[in-house]
Amino acid sequence: MSEPRTLYDKVFDDHVVDRQEDGTCLIYIDRHLVHEVTSPQAFEGLRMAARTVRHPEKTLAVVDHNVPTSPDRKFGIKNEESRIQVEALARNAAEFGIEYYNEADQRQGIVHIVGPEQGFTLPGMTIVCGDSHTSTHGAFGALAHGIGTSEVEHVLATQTLIQRKARNMLVQVDGKLPHGVTAKDIILAIIGEIGTAGGTGHVIEYAGEAIRALSMEGRMTVCNMSIEGGARAGMIAPDETTFEYIKDRPRAPKGRAWDMARAYWETLRTDEGAHFDRIVRLDAANLPPLVTWGSSPEDVVSVTGTVPDPDLIEDETKRASKKRALDYMGLTPGTRITDIAVDRVFIGSCTNGRIEDLRAVARVVEGKRVHERVNAMIVPGSGVVKAQAEAEGLDKIFKAAGFDWREPGCSMCLAMNDDRLKPGERCASTSNRNFEGRQGFKGRTHLVSPAMAAAAAIAGHFVDIREWR
Numbered sequence: 001m002s003e004p005r006t007l008y009d010k011v012f013d014d015h016v017v018d019r020q021e022d023g024t025c026l027i028y029i030d031r032h033l034v035h036e037v038t039s040p041q042a043f044e045g046l047r048m049a050a051r052t053v054r055h056p057e058k059t060l061a062v063v064d065h066n067v068p069t070s071p072d073r074k075f076g077i078k079n080e081e082s083r084i085q086v087e088a089l090a091r092n093a094a095e096f097g098i099e100y101y102n103e104a105d106q107r108q109g110i111v112h113i114v115g116p117e118q119g120f121t122l123p124g125m126t127i128v129c130g131d132s133h134t135s136t137h138g139a140f141g142a143l144a145h146g147i148g149t150s151e152v153e154h155v156l157a158t159q160t161l162i163q164r165k166a167r168n169m170l171v172q173v174d175g176k177l178p179h180g181v182t183a184k185d186i187i188l189a190i191i192g193e194i195g196t197a198g199g200t201g202h203v204i205e206y207a208g209e210a211i212r213a214l215s216m217e218g219r220m221t222v223c224n225m226s227i228e229g230g231a232r233a234g235m236i237a238p239d240e241t242t243f244e245y246i247k248d249r250p251r252a253p254k255g256r257a258w259d260m261a262r263a264y265w266e267t268l269r270t271d272e273g274a275h276f277d278r279i280v281r282l283d284a285a286n287l288p289p290l291v292t293w294g295s296s297p298e299d300v301v302s303v304t305g306t307v308p309d310p311d312l313i314e315d316e317t318k319r320a321s322k323k324r325a326l327d328y329m330g331l332t333p334g335t336r337i338t339d340i341a342v343d344r345v346f347i348g349s350c351t352n353g354r355i356e357d358l359r360a361v362a363r364v365v366e367g368k369r370v371h372e373r374v375n376a377m378i379v380p381g382s383g384v385v386k387a388q389a390e391a392e393g394l395d396k397i398f399k400a401a402g403f404d405w406r407e408p409g410c411s412m413c414l415a416m417n418d419d420r421l422k423p424g425e426r427c428a429s430t431s432n433r434n435f436e437g438r439q440g441f442k443g444r445t446h447l448v449s450p451a452m453a454a455a456a457a458i459a460g461h462f463v464d465i466r467e468w469r
């Protein structure tokens, strides 16, 4: 009998092309996603070396970070820097023979929403993209992670990547999520527990009853933020929920190929007795809705709690950094979270811009009005999500409630397009990063679930969604 292996071990082993004595490996890459921010120099490098793309059919390009989300984007992108990046991707894709979804294409959207939606992302694959949130695709039992621009060039040219094996970490989430508590709260709780460096050098496998019970959308939310916990990637073993989601997607295998793929996918689970270098356990039944109070995703607190007092932190460096965070956020220790008023609400991003997220928002805001002081926007993660939401009449609910309903893109997740906070503005956001300046210069970000963001938009301050009527 061979050694019991983890899901990560199996997918990694199945892709090793070469292994050096010092442990450096060359691994085969099944899928490469490309967006406009991290690809221009990579294509330039290929041109300089007179190389071609090794497997254009395994590469998919889409614009997301720089595209405006206002409906008049069809008349062209006004911001020059953004326009140059978007045009460069269009040109590079055409020149190198790569399939490309432009901003007028209904399949366009945030790269990590597009891949799964099109069936480009499949279990057991190695998937890379010049983007840290590539970890999202691990929700399908793929080994997916971000790479740098020079690696983007390497993958384009060779369809391989130089990698060292990471360590295995298990995050076991048992119990049933209470009403109003979501996948977003699970991952925020994990990061709150392990810290932003907690997963360093590891690939996390998420397992347990609460993970199994999540939809694919929820699993993607969890895996998406693995990188915020410092991990190289996050993975969830594929099961019926996974297969059900993938079946009949445009690029999913069909007929006999489907049966064969499925049989392989069934083997993608951690063997009994496989070794994990680190194990973290969490009980979903005890989780409250969470809100971040600082400028790091680990700064989480229950919605029923108060802004923590950094003076109670023993470690001096940490104390200083959390003090600075509070100062940046304009908050005073002891303030109740539900007393914090918001100016803006952003619902979208590759963390929470999928159809289920929008349905959750609709359930909270139907028949209500956005607070008069609040400016709230909803940005579907892709054109497909947008069309689905409109087919279900969600856009009508949003607009009637006073939300701005936008075109797909990264939008206010990061201030790389026209959507951004003004200095000092406070935002309840469904995205994944609350770093200083992330949503705009001096903007203040609180990370929350879609339902929590929706309720904050209506109430004008954070509220405990478990008590929402």
Ligand SMILES: CC(C)[C@H](C(=O)O)[C@@H](O)C(=O)O
Pocket (backbone or CB within 6 Å): 037, 038, 065, 130, 131, 132, 133, 146, 414
């Ligand atoms: C622009 C891109 C390289 C970046 C990333 O790698 O994650 C962005 O998507 C982000 O979320 O900060």
Ligand code: SF4
Pocket (backbone or CB within 6 Å): 064, 065, 110, 111, 112, 131, 133, 349, 350, 351, 409, 410, 413, 414, 431, 432
């Ligand atoms: S939505 Fe945000 S986190 Fe996701 S790829 Fe875009 S900028 Fe990065």
